[in-house]
Amino acid sequence: MHKTPIRYLKGVGPRREAVFNKIGIFTVKDLLYYFPFRYQDRRFLKKISTLRIGEFAVVRAKVKTTNIKKFPYFLRSKKIKSIFEAILEDETGFLECVWFNQAYLAEAIKPGEELTVYGKLYFSKKGTQFISPEYEISGNLDSPAEAKITGVYHAPEGLNQKFIRKIVSAAIKQYISKCIDPLPFYIRQEKNIMNIAKSFEEIHFPSSWLKAAAARERFIFEELFFSQISVFLRKARRIFQKSVSLKIEQDDFKAIDDNLGFDLTAGQAKAVSQILSDIAKPYPMHRLLQGDVGCGKTIAAAFSIGACYASGLQAAFMVPTEILAYQHFETLRRIFKLKAMAFRDFESSIKIITSSLSRKEKDVIYEDLSRGTLKVIVGTHALIQEKVKFKNLGLVVIDEQHRFGVAQRALLSNREALSPHCLVMSATPIPRSLALSLYGDLDLSVIKDMPQGRKPPVTMWVKEDKRQWVYDFLEKELKSGHQAYIVYPVIDDSPDEELKSLKVMFEKITKRFSEFKPRMFHGRMKNEEKLTTIKEFREKKSRILVSTTVIEVGVDIKEATVMVIESPERFGLAQLHQLRGRIQRSEEQAYFVLISSKELSENASERLRVISQTHDGFVIAEEDLKSRGPGDFFGNLQHGLPDLRIANPLRDMDLLNRARSLAYKVIKSDPGLNKKEHSCINEHLNN
Numbered sequence: 001m002h003k004t005p006i007r008y009l010k011g012v013g014p015r016r017e018a019v020f021n022k023i024g025i026f027t028v029k030d031l032l033y034y035f036p037f038r039y040q041d042r043r044f045l046k047k048i049s050t051l052r053i054g055e056f057a058v059v060r061a062k063v064k065t066t067n068i069k070k071f072p073y074f075l076r077s078k079k080i081k082s083i084f085e086a087i088l089e090d091e092t093g094f095l096e097c098v099w100f101n102q103a104y105l106a107e108a109i110k111p112g113e114e115l116t117v118y119g120k121l122y123f124s125k126k127g128t129q130f131i132s133p134e135y136e137i138s139g140n141l142d143s144p145a146e147a148k149i150t151g152v153y154h155a156p157e158g159l160n161q162k163f164i165r166k167i168v169s170a171a172i173k174q175y176i177s178k179c180i181d182p183l184p185f186y187i188r189q190e191k192n193i194m195n196i197a198k199s200f201e202e203i204h205f206p207s208s209w210l211k212a213a214a215a216r217e218r219f220i221f222e223e224l225f226f227s228q229i230s231v232f233l234r235k236a237r238r239i240f241q242k243s244v245s246l247k248i249e250q251d252d253f254k255a256i257d258d259n260l261g262f263d264l265t266a267g268q269a270k271a272v273s274q275i276l277s278d279i280a281k282p283y284p285m286h287r288l289l290q291g292d293v294g295c296g297k298t299i300a301a302a303f304s305i306g307a308c309y310a311s312g313l314q315a316a317f318m319v320p321t322e323i324l325a326y327q328h329f330e331t332l333r334r335i336f337k338l339k340a341m342a343f344r345d346f347e348s349s350i351k352i353i354t355s356s357l358s359r360k361e362k363d364v365i366y367e368d369l370s371r372g373t374l375k376v377i378v379g380t381h382a383l384i385q386e387k388v389k390f391k392n393l394g395l396v397v398i399d400e401q402h403r404f405g406v407a408q409r410a411l412l413s414n415r416e417a418l419s420p421h422c423l424v425m426s427a428t429p430i431p432r433s434l435a436l437s438l439y440g441d442l443d444l445s446v447i448k449d450m451p452q453g454r455k456p457p458v459t460m461w462v463k464e465d466k467r468q469w470v471y472d473f474l475e476k477e478l479k480s481g482h483q484a485y486i487v488y489p490v491i492d493d494s495p496d497e498e499l500k501s502l503k504v505m506f507e508k509i510t511k512r513f514s515e516f517k518p519r520m521f522h523g524r525m526k527n528e529e530k531l532t533t534i535k536e537f538r539e540k541k542s543r544i545l546v547s548t549t550v551i552e553v554g555v556d557i558k559e560a561t562v563m564v565i566e567s568p569e570r571f572g573l574a575q576l577h578q579l580r581g582r583i584q585r586s587e588e589q590a591y592f593v594l595i596s597s598k599e600l601s602e603n604a605s606e607r608l609r610v611i612s613q614t615h616d617g618f619v620i621a622e623e624d625l626k627s628r629g630p631g632d633f634f635g636n637l638q639h640g641l642p643d644l645r646i647a648n649p650l651r652d653m654d655l656l657n658r659a660r661s662l663a664y665k666v667i668k669s670d671p672g673l674n675k676k677e678h679s680c681i682n683e684h685l686n687n
């Protein structure tokens with residue numbers, strides 16, 4: 001059944017097959033896994049007089065009269081070509097049903113017949129009506145949906161509900177007996193899980209709400225179980241891959257440490273030691289380093305790059321923006337400006353690659369990487385081009401992992417004969433359940449502490465009428481030598497008057513603060529302009545950066561201690577938290593000032609309240625999740641989400657935990673999935 005194309009099902013011709021293909025359904029198996037997203041209860045018939053406007057109901061009644069109106073082309077309003085009406089009658093009253101553009105119904109529905117209609121009662125100028133209800137002529141036993149709990153599918157254009165049900169029903173009848181349950185028998189028995197054949201029947205055509213729920217739970221479990229099987233398989237396979245063990249001498253470690261100018265926090269020290277011990281092993285490290293903005297993750301990357309360099313292998317440091325590439329490049333060069341023999345030539349062995357290099361410059365870098373003369377490369381997406389080949393890549397570090405996908409991580413590391421070690425870093429505090437399904441194959445290090453002496457920024461939330469006060473405050477801070485960011489949600493002016501745009505406000509700010517040489521900074525500027533602007537700001541030639549959220553990721557400028565956010569209600573919680581992270585970079589007291597408009601929605605006020613009251617990234621992530629719902633939160637992660645269709649790891653935490661521990665046992669006892677009782681797992685994975 002697994003690979004049988006759906007065109008083998010009766011009723012699926014080339015046109016419908018194409019529509020199915022468009023939504024990813026190619027085989028009978030795909031079709032059976034295309035589940036309803038909700039149900040209608042069609043088991044109870046209603047009398048016409050008891051119908052209520054807006055309510056879904058099932059009515060069985062006699063057709064009293066019918067009428068068809070066809071409109072010639074020149075009389076058509078909107079796209080209505082015809083209207084077919086049928087008046088139904090039962091002992092309590094009359095019900096008008098209308099269908100648009102289905103003139104053929106005049107042949108199918110005749111006065112005197114008994115009809116069952118499923119629909120919602122609408123109210124219009126013409127009175128109450130059922131508009132285009134589904135219908136069955138009574139006694140038509142062909143209909144799988146009649147008088148049952150009925151699934152409703154996401155129906156793409158070109159397929160209607162009725163047809164999908166019919167075809168699913170046919171698929172179940174024909175193929176269900178050949179279906180191999182992907183969950184091993186002993187697991188199903190132990191956990192009392194409904195078998196696959198019964199589950200397909202019950203999820204598509206439930207015999208009761210209880211059975212529907214049980215079937216759904218089974219498939220959620222199945223999905224999570226297989227996502228975790230894949231995770232543990234990846235993990236198990238890693239141990240059989242070979243890497244070069246990367247080691248750093250005690251003296252060299254000390255040389256780096258002494259050159260930092262500060263002591264590592266306990267969290268940093270622990271993360272660094274976990275990482276160094278991992279990469280000293282002859283099989284690849286895959287570790288996620290999580291820690292709130294500003295906790296100092298870059299240092300951990302530096303130590304591992306140091307070990308790699310000292311071991312004579314190449315290291316790649318991948319970052320999401322060009323600004324960040326330059327920043328890390330400078331940081332590394334500073335850290336490795338050492339007398340120690342091992343790092344003597346570091347300065348000339350590190351380069352940057354970004355999309356704004358010329359073709360020729362890039363080609364030189366590609367060449368040097370493939371010859372192995374270039375040892376450390378910091379780069380953006382330009383690093384994962386087809387052309388990039390390393391001579392002996394020992395380590396990949398990925399900063400701000402949530403900006404990349406799992407797939408991109410694999411891209412860099414899988415091309416090598418010897419697998420490189422892989423360190424990914426993220427400031428996004430992901431709830432545990434999500435982390436397990438996203439990054440379950442990664443070992444985890446968490447930095448919970450902040451460098452000593454850091455004071456949390458003071459957050460001030462004011463309304464528009466306090467603008468002058470904010471400007472005065474800003475002036476005072478600037479005069480005492482600090483720098484400031486002013487962040488806008490949009491670049492150009494918008495019709496929305498309340499919304500301040502960067503370009504318009506920039507002029508005003510330049511007038512008010514001319515002595516501090518404000519500069520503009522946004523995503524539509526050329527890369528070169530961006531880099532010079534940041535450089536000038538870093539060197540204090542300009543003291544105010546008027547910016548969009550492009551500065552959100554990673555930018556590290558210690559003297560910038562004030563940030564003003566315009567229209568903060570336009571930003572998400574996580575984003576505000578990231579932005580605030582930009583100014584918590586030294587022992588100076590930082591100020592985070594929100595200027596919101598006067599009228600705010602309930603939801604926006606709540607967000608601003610949360611950001612004013614807490615600094616804990618995890619608390620903020622959870623609040624974010626609550627206020628936006630998992631859909632948006634997932635969306636925000638952008639890439640890398642495992643292919644989950646009905647499971648939601650946040651909602652289904654219990655099932656996820658059960659699935660995870662079972663999957664672990666399976667792979668631990670049988671990493672090659674060779675045992676007979678696990679052949680079903682293989683079968684499912686490979687089809």
Ligand code: ADP
Pocket residue numbers: 262263264265268291292293294295296297298299427451452554556558585
């Ligand atoms: P993030 O975790 O957000 O990437 P960074 O690595 O950019 O943070 O570090 C933030 C700032 O803190 C940098 O300027 C860095 O030099 C500084 N820093 C890192 N670790 C320490 C420490 N242990 N003590 C003092 N400052 C530190």
Ligand code: MG
Pocket residue numbers: 297298399554
């Ligand atoms: Mg960072």
